[in-house]
Amino acid sequence: MPRLIMFLAIPAVLFLLPWWTLIAAxxxxxxxxxxxxxxxxxLGYLCLPASMFLGHGPRQSDAASIVGDTLLGVMWVVFSWxxxxxxxxxxxALAGVDNRAAIVAASVLAISAALVAWGIFEARRVPRVRTVDVAIRGLGPGLDGLRVVVITDTHFAALDRLRWSERVVDVVNAQHPDIACHAGDLADGSVAKRHPxxxxxxKIEAPLGRYYITGNHEYFGDAQGWIDHMTSIGWQPLRNQHETVSRGGDxxxxxxxxxPTGVGLPGHGPxxxxxxxxxxxxxxVVLLAHQPKQIADTAAAGIALQISGHTHGGQIWPFHxxxxxxxxxxxxxxRHTDNTQLYTSRGTGFWGPQLRVFAPSEITVLILHPERAES
Structure with a gap:
């Protein structure tokens, strides 16, 4: 019962304030x-929980999830503004302006419409490449300039993004990665429905390896199925394990x-x-850990760099x-200790609402360098 109340109360809040701002006032x-x-x-209020249940509940209706997710994103923007x-x-009112309710309504409607249109464009575009130099303590000179290309939170789901996926691969390969990483939340749905x-x-090419870890969304579905599928297309899942790569003698x-959500599945969990x-x-050590908050254990272990996703950079302002x-x-x-750094990607795709507002997606190129001693 408490979950049902929350399921109905949250949409009510999302619709009530915009109704007052745009209609009643x-x-x-x-x-x-x-x-x-x-x-x-x-009608919108009734549609949101119904479509979310049909889309993300037992029926897993792709059409309903597209409607529900889109409506959720649009209403978050309208609610915020x-x-x-x-x-x-x-x-x-304090300034004594007349017709202020109409002024506010027109402004909120115009800003929200513009941000929704822009947010859809930002979400569906091929992500920009973000290049970051990272100094690693103890990194040998043979590995100076090592290129680690990170994608994460692709969330392949109800919207067919096959062409987008192909273009992402083209961009990743154009960065000439030495190592390619996928930091989790690969897809939402079964392998049978999402594998195309x-x-x-x-087709991503990385001579020193392609590595994949699970995110929380894998554990909302068929985690082992996705682990097996990524293995079948040439990626190395790192399930509480490591590989050692070499270049130039280092x-x-x-x-x-x-x-962490894997603890609910026997044999899984960090x-x-x-x-x-x-x-x-x-x-x-460079560690792939889906959630940034895993940095506490990482720092305690003295790991040089943790690579995470999960946050989407907030995805839709001001959710961050x-x-x-x-x-x-x-x-x-x-930086979290003298020895440990964390890179948190805003994600390559999007979850749910096909919007990104003030949180652009990214394909990340981490260029590793030995940390220089301070003079």
Missing amino acids: PTDGAGPLFQLGSVVFL SLIGTVAGLGL QVDPLG QLVIAGIDD DLKTALAGADPHTP YLVRLDQPVVAGLS
């Missing part, structure tokens, strides 16, 4: 525009751990000690403020 709660707008908002508009309206969108990843450990068992303690309550970092390179 500017019409003074009367007239045909008020009546028509109220009916539209009521309705809240801002309400604050602005108070300022207009995933299969192009098998070595680097590439390790990976399961997502185990950093097992992942590093047998690794040369004098060789720097809520993400920050759960994760220590939302995006970018951060």
Whole structure:
């Protein structure tokens, strides 16, 4: 019962404030525009939980999930700007401005429409390449300039993004990666339904290895199926294990751990000690861990660099403020001890709503260099 209440209450909040801002306040709660707008908002409110249940519940209807996810994203944008508009309206009232409700409604509607259109474009475009130089303590000179290309949170789902997947592969290969990584949340749905969108990843070329870890969304579905499928297309899943790569006579450990949600599946769940068992303690380690908050254990182990995703950079502003309550970092390179850094990708795809607002997607090129001693 509490879950049902939350399932209905959250959409109610998302619709109630925009209804007041766009419909009730500017019409003074009367007239045909008020009546028509109220009916539209009521239908939207009923549609959101219904389509989300049909799309993400037992039926797994792709059509319903597209409707529900899109409506959720649009209403988050409208809700956010309705809240801002309400604050602005108070300022207009203090300034004695007439027709402030109409001014606020028109502004919120115009800004929301523009951001939704832009957000859809940003979400569906091929991500920009973000290049970051990372100094690694103890990295040998033979590995100076090593190119680690990271994709993550592709979330292949109901929208068929096969062509997008192929273009992402082209961009990744154009970066000439030495190592390619997928940091989890590969797809939403079964292997049978989603593998055509995933299969192009098998064409990524990286001479020192292609490595994949599970994210939380794999554990919402068929995690082992996706692990097996990625193996079948030439990727090396790192399930609490590591590989050692060599170039120019120097070595680097590439390790990976399961997502914390894996503890619900027998034999799964993060185990950093097992992942590093047998690794040369004098060789720097790059760890793939889906969630940034796993950095606490990473830093305690003295690992040089953790690569994560999960946050999507917030995906739709201002959601990143809520993400920050759960994760220590939302995006970018951060240092957590003298020895440990974390790179958090904003993600390559998107989850649910096909919108990205002030949180652009990325294909990341991490260029590793030996850390220079300070003079």
